[in-house]
Amino acid sequence: MSWEVVIGLEIHAQLATQSKIFSGASTAYGAAPNSQACAVDLGLPGVLPVLNKSVVEMAVKFGLAIDAEIGQRSVFARKNYFYPDLPKGYQISQYELPIVGQGYLDIELEDGETKRIGVTRAHLEEDAGKSVHEGFGSMTGIDLNRAGTPLLEIVSEPDMRSAKEAVAYMKKMHALVQYLGICDGNMQEGSFRCDANVSVRPVGQAEFGTRAELKNLNSFRFIERAINYEVERQIDVIEGGGEVVQETRLYDADKDETRSMRGKEDANDYRYFPDPDLLPVAVTDEDIETIRSTLPELPDAKRQRYVSELGLPEYDAGVLTASKAVADYYEAALAAGADAKLAANWINGELAAALNKNELNIDESPVTPVALSGLLSRIADDTISGKIAKQVFEALWNGEGSADDIIEAKGLKQITDTSAIEGIIDEVMANNGEQVDNYRAAPEDKRGKMIGYFVGQVMKATQGKANPGQVNQLLKQKLDG
Amino acid sequence: MSLTADDVKKIARLAALDIRPEQVADYEKNLSSILNLVEQMDAVDTTGVEPMAHPLHMVQPLRDDAVTEEDQRDHFQEHAPATEDGYYLVPKVIE
Numbered sequence: 268m269s270w271e272v273v274i275g276l277e278i279h280a281q282l283a284t285q286s287k288i289f290s291g292a293s294t295a296y297g298a299a300p301n302s303q304a305c306a307v308d309l310g311l312p313g314v315l316p317v318l319n320k321s322v323v324e325m326a327v328k329f330g331l332a333i334d335a336e337i338g339q340r341s342v343f344a345r346k347n348y349f350y351p352d353l354p355k356g357y358q359i360s361q362y363e364l365p366i367v368g369q370g371y372l373d374i375e376l377e378d379g380e381t382k383r384i385g386v387t388r389a390h391l392e393e394d395a396g397k398s399v400h401e402g403f404g405s406m407t408g409i410d411l412n413r414a415g416t417p418l419l420e421i422v423s424e425p426d427m428r429s430a431k432e433a434v435a436y437m438k439k440m441h442a443l444v445q446y447l448g449i450c451d452g453n454m455q456e457g458s459f460r461c462d463a464n465v466s467v468r469p470v471g472q473a474e475f476g477t478r479a480e481l482k483n484l485n486s487f488r489f490i491e492r493a494i495n496y497e498v499e500r501q502i503d504v505i506e507g508g509g510e511v512v513q514e515t516r517l518y519d520a521d522k523d524e525t526r527s528m529r530g531k532e533d534a535n536d537y538r539y540f541p542d543p544d545l546l547p548v549a550v551t552d553e554d555i556e557t558i559r560s561t562l563p564e565l566p567d568a569k570r571q572r573y574v575s576e577l578g579l580p581e582y583d584a585g586v587l588t589a590s591k592a593v594a595d596y597y598e599a600a601l602a603a604g605a606d607a608k609l610a611a612n613w614i615n616g617e618l619a620a621a622l623n624k625n626e627l628n629i630d631e632s633p634v635t636p637v638a639l640s641g642l643l644s645r646i647a648d649d650t651i652s653g654k655i656a657k658q659v660f661e662a663l664w665n666g667e668g669s670a671d672d673i674i675e676a677k678g679l680k681q682i683t684d685t686s687a688i689e690g691i692i693d694e695v696m697a698n699n700g701e702q703v704d705n706y707r708a709a710p711e712d713k714r715g716k717m718i719g720y721f722v723g724q725v726m727k728a729t730q731g732k733a734n735p736g737q738v739n740q741l742l743k744q745k746l747d748g
Numbered sequence: 749m750s751l752t753a754d755d756v757k758k759i760a761r762l763a764a765l766d767i768r769p770e771q772v773a774d775y776e777k778n779l780s781s782i783l784n785l786v787e788q789m790d791a792v793d794t795t796g797v798e799p800m801a802h803p804l805h806m807v808q809p810l811r812d813d814a815v816t817e818e819d820q821r822d823h824f825q826e827h828a829p830a831t832e833d834g835y836y837l838v839p840k841v842i843e
Contacts (some may be wrong), residue, residue, distance in 0.1 A: 284813045291816030300834035301825070305817040342801040349764050349836040364801070398841065408835030460840035511800060536762055541801045549807035 268506070270467045273475055274433045275425035278440055279418050280450040281394070281458040282325045288417035289316030289359065296456050304396070304411035311356035316411050316544055318343075322417045325449040326366045326391055327550055327558045329419060332447055333386050334563055335370025337555055343391075343545040346537045352396035353410050355604060360420075362539040365390035366417075366548065372443070373567065374435040384436050385424030390400070390648065392418050419449070425464065425475065430494035434487050437461060438589070442566055447590045449694050460485045465497045466511070477511040481525055483518050493518035493561070497525050569594060577607040586615050592630045600637035605643045617660050634663045642670035654731055655679050682733045685741065688725070692745055695724045706746055718742055749787055750780040 288296055290307035294665070307314045330337045339588050344362035369391035373381050396411035421440065427433045441459055452459050461580050466478035481497055496518075505600045513635035516525040564572070566588045573584035587597050595616065602608045620641065622629060642663060646656050651674060662673040673731050674680055682688055696703050699721070751759075756775045760767045767775065819832060830837035 286813050286815045286817075291811070291814065293815045293817070299821075301821045303817075304821040304824075304836070305820070306824070317811045318808050319813050320810035323810060347762070349838075351841055399835065400840065403832060403835070403837055405840055406830065406832075406837040407833065407840050409838055410835055431749065538762065540840075543802065545802075546804060546806050546808040547801045 269470045270498075271429055271470045271472075272366050272429070272430075273425050273466045273468065273478075274389050274427040275464040275495060276427070276433060276437060277362040277462045277464070278421040278437065279394075279460050279462075280425075280440075280444050281422060282322055282417040282419055282449055283451050284319055284321045284325075284417055287318060288322050288391065290415055292415065294416050296453075298412055300408070300410040301392060301412060304414060308354070308411055308415040316359065317541075318545065318548065319417065321698060322391060323366070323548060323550065324558055325447075326389065326419055327419075327555060327641075328387060328447050328562065329389060329421075329444065329449055330367035331555070331562060332443060333367075333370030333389075334374055335386060335389070336368035337550055338364055338366045339550045339552075339555075340364065340369055341366040341550075343542045344539045345542045346392075346539055348537060350395070350398075350409070352398045352414070353409060354411060354414065355397070358393060358395060359542055359545070360392035360539075361390035363627065364547075366550070372436065372439055374439050375567045375724035377431065378436065382426075382432065383703035384426045384432075386422050387422045389419055392420055394418050394533075403639075404745065419444075421725055422512050426467075426712065430498070433463060433494055434491050437490060438487060439566070442588075442590050443570045443639065446563055446565055449564070454485050461490065463490065463494055463497075464643045465494055465501070467498055467505070476505075477513050478511065478521040479511065479525070480515045481518055482515055482528070489520050492520075492523055493525060496523060500525065517554055524686055533597070534629045541689055565705075566594075573607075573611075577611075579608065581612050583611045583615055587611060590629075592628060596629050596632070600643070603637045605636075605640035606647050607648060609643045610640070613639060613660075617657065621664055633666060634660070638663050638669060645674060647679060649683060649734065650674065652731065652735060653682065679732060687740055688729075688733055688737055689745075690726055691728050692721075692738070692741055693721050695721060695728060696745065699724065703746065714746075721746065749783045751783070774802055 281294075282288075283533060284294055286292060287308060288571050292305040292306050292308055293303045308315060312484065319628050327337055341361055342364040343359050345356045346360045348363070349356055365388045366498060367386075369388065370386040371383050373383050375634065376382055394413050394416040396409055396414040397624065399408040399410065402408065441454075444459070445452045450458055454460065461484050463481045463484060465481060466476040466543040468474065468476040475477045479497060479501070484493055497516065504511055512527075515528045517528050518525050542744060570581075570584045570588040573579045573587060574581055577584075579587070586593070588594050597614055600614070601607060618629075618634065621634075622632060639660075642656060642659055644650050645659070646653060651659060657677060658677075659670055659673050662668075662677070663670060667673055668676070702717075702720060706714060706721075707719055721742050722735070722738055725733055725742065726735070751774055756767075756779065759779075761774075762766075766820050796813050825831045825836070826838050
């Protein structure tokens with residue numbers, strides 16, 4: 268039997284605020300345990316939550332970016348459960364009336380097709396603290412610095428049909444929140460993480476199969492592996508005559524498997540009710556228009572502009588806009604005067620390779636956009652050839668100064684002086700009499716290939732600095748003449 | 749509306765309350781009578797009434813995104829039964 272995979276994702280994006288969603292404690296990562304947990308975060312008696320304005324603005328900004336209906340009256344609710352890193356015994360979340368309603372995100376599939384993935388809703392909530400189970404003997408250590416950190420939970424429709432589509436969706440969402448400046452996207456620090464609802468059904472069946480919820484997916488690679496593992500597991504269970512149980516499963520990256528989290532029978536009975544400590548949140552039409560005016564150019568619009576205005580191929584435009592950091596770098600290079608196509612080729616080519624090799628992000632590149640632009644200008648004005656440019660790039664990477672400094676110091680300037688090149692050609696021809704005779708004896712259609720030998724000799728004699736176009740032209744004149 | 753003994757046990761478990769078996773019948777009766785009291789409101793026709801999220805006719809005031817809290821960990825941890833290296837300690841919650 269052949270199976271169809273059905274996936275929906277719940278993404279938690281940590282909003283990039285200075286302070287927490289309901290308190291004035293800092294959200295900075297990596298502080299000493301509990302040094303950023305104030306009375307509100309600790310759930311001490313008598314405290315009241317007060318909502319952070321930026322959190323509301325960021326959620327609305329996100330909603331506008333996915334073309335969603337904005338909940339102009341949204342309500343916070345208590346989600347009740349007990350766990351030591353949740354001091355109040357409930358998490359403040361949104362339930363019936365979220366701040367962002369139905370929207371969508373278009374993803375690009377491997378075959379170049381575009382697929383629209385529905386976003387059911389996105390709501391605001393507070394994060395819980397962190398439990399540390401190692402190092403305290405028979406006890407668990409609780410750090411509440413993260414408690415009260417603002418999260419936007421983005422819930423998708425079950426519209427994805429493979430692990431690859433799920434990854435494409437997540438990557439696109441990851442890029443979007445960074446473009447919007449509402450989340451730093453740092454997956455190592457947990458700023459962007461996801462749970463996946465996965466089920467399988469026989470191809471052609473309309474109803475969904477029973478789903479399992481996979482938790483703990485904090486890298487693109489893990490998501491793909493966890494989903495693929497889970498799909499295999501569910502198919503094995505069904506084909507072995509069993510039934511998939513609706514449950515929460517934890518992905519173990521070391522063992523590359525998912526495991527059932529047992530003993531959570533009441534886990535889904537959260538007894539939500541409106542939080543009496545918080546009033547309904549109002550977002551006016553005017554607020555929405557003000558926020559709309561702050562929306563930056565979004566990835567899809569940027570990609571289209573790169574194609575239509577800058578004349579880049581679809582593929583290059585897609586690579587450059589897939590992350591905000593790369594697009595920012597590219598645009599900084601253009602602002603410094605770089606040629607659009609040349610800059611695209613170098614950023615996607617030489618620079619990307621060097622960054623990859625050194626495991627650096629583009630915003631950590633030792634070659635700044637201005638420095639790269641300086642190099643590209645020297646290619647564009649024929650000061651150096653493309654081949655020599657790679658040498659200059661390496662020197663730029665190693666911090667040996669600007670492109671002009673390097674070209675000067677290493678004497679890499681291209682030789683474009685016709686008489687100088689002619690002198691070298693004469694020399695090469697004099698030293699290779701036999702090849703010259705062979706060339707002249709050869710029929711016209713063979714000569715094109717044979718000229719390569721002489722080009723090579725001239726380039727060797729000039730350490731690659733002669734202008735290749737000129738060399739070709741002059742050689743042909745002299746040999747044929 | 750009346751609750752069963754199982755409902756009472758479930759509610760107690762969800763609320764992390766340890767009730768003795770002999771108390772179940774009492775809770776069953778008392779909680780059911782509270783529900784019956786509230787149930788009288790079902791007689792009111794609420795067609796077209798927007799569900800109320802809060803009794804005050806106000807909207808949530810917002811605060812600017814600024815860090816206003818200082819580190820008062822030592823002060824807060826005076827009240828905790830057990831702490832170590834800045835962590836609050838609780839009985840181990842994982843096998």
